[in-house]
Amino acid sequence: MGFSLTPAQADAVLSALKQDYRVYAPKRFPKQGRYSDTDVIRYAEVERFSDIVWDVKSDYPAKEVITPIQQAIFYFTEDEYRASKAKTKPILILARPCDINAQHIQAKIYAGNGGYEDLYYKRVRDLVKFAMMECNGGDDTCFCVSMGSNRTDDYSLALKFSADGVQVQVTDDAFAPYFAGMAEADYAPAFVEENQLKVTVPDLDDKAVRLALKSHPMWKEFNSRCVSCGACTVACSTCTCFTTRDVIYGDNPEVGERRRVSASCQIAGFDQMAGQKEFRSTAGDRMRYKVLHKFHDYKARFGERHMCVGCGRCTHRCPELISISATVSKVSAAVEEIKASMAQQ
């Protein structure tokens, strides 16, 4: 069933939904951007319909709702400890198809990897339902179609926003009561069928090609260009890496909490082992690791699809204007070069 809501009606529905759900959506934080007088759009609980930013893509992904940058996982007092408590109120996340598809990848890492389900992920994820925001095509960093993440059927509501309000498709009966009395309308969501940007992922099945690619000079470019800040991985819809940190509350070292904090493979020290050994000591090495993880390794392990959903946020947030799609194209060129060279031998 479908409905057409004015902004005032949408506000009323949102108020009703908020009785039963924590409603998260992209929200504008004025003047909190990297540069003066620029905004940040990131996920937060929304109070009003007008809080929802639908016309441009968020700077940060929907994953922050489920796996925040920082969370306490347990508290300890001498010989006792207890897990942090999670809120139990259900969550409704307004997200574009790329972000919803990204959650399927996050689920693989947190709850489908090695036969272990991560409690802190699972207890939040199980509360989540999606309201799919029909994507208006994204921007010139998006390439969801190339990555096959432009479509989804994992949603309870589909929403098409406009200046006049919102059209809604209700696919989960549990949400029908919130729309009682609203004007019905024929609405079925459309999906982005073509992006301005098209990315062809290189074929890296051949181990010899991968080994040659590892030492290919293309990565050297990033030693001077990439500043290893990790903005790309914080903005990534699918990156899951975190570290843990024990915070001692005072002068008694046995009282405190253990936190989970996002980590980034792009930041020096991420892979440091005992004895100060680092596997990837240059920005180029770290870039290669990230790119191959997103465009080969994940798929090699889990099948189905690549890890990258093509949301383009890493490109969008990179302060050095490094484009992931251009980088993948450079990998493709390098792979062609390697294959040609191998054919000659």
Add this chain to the structure above:
Amino acid sequence: MNHDINVKKMRLNCFRQSKVPGEFMLQMRVPGGMVDAKYLSYVEHIANTWGDGNFHFGTRQTFDITGIKYENIPAVNAYLEQYIKEVDAELCGVNMDTVAHEPQPWDPKAGYPTIGARNITACVGNYHCICGNCNTFELARKIEPIIFPSHYHIKINIAGCPNDCNKAHLCDFGIIGVARMTYHPERCIGCGACVRACEHGATRVLSLNEATGKIEKDPCCCVGCGECVKACPASAWTRQETKFYRVILGGRTGRQTPRTGKMFLNWATEDVILGVLKNWQKFSAWVMDYKPEYLHGGHLIDRAGYKKFKEIILDGVKLNPECLVAEDIFWHETEYRSNFNVKPMALHHSAGPQNG
């Protein structure tokens, strides 16, 4: 040609005397150094019609057109009417029928009424620059009607950030856009990028507390540059919405006593900056006993003494709670001549009301 030209009158009209007798250089005001590019056609027209075809970027960001013959100045001034009206009167809201806020009708065919308050210079600021903390030329446009037209001199330079590319440290009243930051520990991944950025590019006020994985700050020495915000991969540092400014006072170049300015105000809001500048005329008039001389603002502060300056310039200004004011300022001048200030009493300058 007839060389009987009142060059001081020409200078007041923004035409600078050339080494070629009878030729002048026009200086067109460009408040904040930013105008619609369409005005370049005005520059081209003046240069090709009445000038020598050349154009110089004035050191104070004026459009300077050389080689204008004295007899053509009335024609140039008549042509300037539209530029002055559009840029000063309309864009900046300058009341052209005043001088130092006193009524004095402006003849729109007669060009600039005074050279007094110099063109306000500015870097491009946050309109373009990734470092800028404020919109420099919008601030310049708000200041222009306060200081112009006036026969009292003041050089104002606006820099968008403490990098001070526009040299706020080398003018009477230098304004630097600064940001006060908010730290969001819940978004901090403890990577230390801000610590390194502050260490390499600013004043080393940040440190990573290894025990908490969070950042600690010595706010006292923060210069407000915003490098931490730029460096943060997770938006854990953000600039506060309110714009703040630092004022660097009394800097100057010159043959006698060049010196770098010193901090007068820190963390002042725009209202405070505009309020202070509204007292500039009053201060200048008091020092020179209402008889404007061709003398820049920093020299007036020397004559009055900083404490007297502070008393007049802050009169009626409501300081924002964050605003800090220098209790005293001790400038350090280049000593071209030792004991430069020790001289016969008759050579001393006066300040304040003079008898007779």
